[in-house]
Amino acid sequence: MGSDQKPSMSDKRYKTREELLCGEWIGLRANISGTGISGRIIDESKNMLWIETEKGTKKVSKKNNRFVFDAFPDAAVNGRDVCMRPEERIKMKTKAK
DSSP states (O other): OGGGOOOOGGGOOOSSHHHHHTSOOTTOEEEETTTTEEEEEEEEOSSEEEEEETTEEEEEESTTOEEEETTEEEEEEEGGGGOSOHHHHHHOOOOOO
């Protein structure tokens, strides 16, 4: 029975860009602008994201890319703004844009 199933992280939706920037990314689906790479984030470090795609795992630099997340598709995230350890990113206060 499906009533006791919890939604996966890829089903998570954020209400604001700030929630997305300071939220947990592992398990979210993302598209990397201009590369054709899209899939589920399976790991994150200071400078890299590991994306599970249909063709296997891809290691993607944060610094040189823009990311669009299914959890908040209205805003692209510039990788330069989030080149920090995940625990630092989650604690950061976002600047008004």
